[in-house]
Amino acid sequence: QVQLQESGPGLVKPSQTLSLTCTVSGGSISSGSYYWSWIRQPAGKGLEWIGRIYTSGSTNYNPSLKSRVTISVDTSKNQFSLKLSSVTAADTAVYYCARGIGYGGRWFDPWGQGTLVTVSS
Amino acid sequence: DIVMTQTPLSSPVTLGQPASISCRSSQSLVHSDGNTYLSWLQQRPGQPPRLLIYKISNRFSGVPDRFSGSGAGTDFTLKISRVEAEDVGVYYCMQATQSITFGQGTRLEIK
Secondary structure (H helix, E strand, O other): OOEEEEEOOOEEOOOOOEEEEEEEEOOOOOOOOOEEEEEEEOOOOOOEEEEEEEOOOOEEEOOOOHHHEEEEEEOOOOEEEEEEOOOOHHHOEEEEEEEEEOHHHOEEEEEOOOEEEEEOO | OOOEEEEOOEEEEOOOOOEEEEEEEOOOOEOOOOOEOEEEEEEOOOOOOEEEEEOOOEEOOOOOOOEEEEEEOOEEEEEEOOOOHHHOEEEEEEEOOOOOEEOOOEEEEEO
16 A cells, blocks of 8 residues: 655754655555645644645645745655755644545545654754 | 633533533534534544544544434534543544634543
């Protein structure tokens, strides 16, 4: 079955760009009508959707983060990536990648295990 | 943004007893295509979220039938008919009708 795994630096300095990659295994990222999302969760808090990319490359972003977010896909590596610019301590969180399934990718399964990113100097 | 509000924020339940979580949206979740994109997720301690219910009341593959969802428009409910120890965790409602937003979560714990 499809599995997702996040990877990237666990520590990012303030004002820099956070970069994460999600590797998809057990299936092709470009097969099927799936959307590939990033979601984050600050410690002890709730979930915040960051944005998503379709296999065609079209993207949708959370309006509150849109000016700082870029999501891209590399079908040759079966990966999709997140870049979040100008980070502050408020961006410290566990970052999850997930596959959007169903009509317009409107529910998520599976999820990656998550990766903790800390923003600190 | 559509704001999702869950109640209660914490729910102590006795094993074998039912549990119920409510989720209210700040506006109707009925999409222009006629569907209502309200789902429920479970997050066990130290784990990523897991899909339980989609489109209000559809149980996802592998989800026990003690979980059920109901509701319409702006008011939705997740019910667990008989709580088991493995149900401990935080439950989130999520809407995907207009962008994607989550409720703040309800912590289910055993009394």
